[in-house]
Amino acid sequence: MQTNPNINLTMLCDFYELTMANGYFRSGMQDKITYFDLFFRKVPDEGGFAIAAGLEQAIEYIQNLHFGEDDIAYLRSRHFSARISWTI
Numbered sequence: 001m002q003t004n005p006n007i008n009l010t011m012l013c014d015f016y017e018l019t020m021a022n023g024y025f026r027s028g029m030q031d032k033i034t035y036f037d038l039f040f041r042k043v044p045d046e047g048g049f050a051i052a053a054g055l056e057q058a059i060e061y062i063q064n065l066h067f068g069e070d071d072i073a074y075l076r077s078r079h080f081s082a083r084i085s086w087t088i
Contacts, residue, residue, distance in 0.1 A: 010065050011074075022080045 024034060038058055043050050067075070 008066065008068055008071070009061060010067055011071050018075065018080070022075075025081055 020034075024030060024032065040050070
């Protein structure tokens, strides 16, 4: 499944991941491999199981992850490090 290449979905993530990435950078760990999880907090409708789909879309999102100039300006306004290069 191809998403629209003209739409940047990078900022549609949990602010926690951006905060953690900034913390790694400020600690001098920007070149260290780190891992984040994709998950949900509880099974919907109190059911006993859940079916997950969308791995292809998750991989495509990560492969196309980049920040535009407006995104960078916003992150800097939220006190993210001005030294980090967020663009790919």
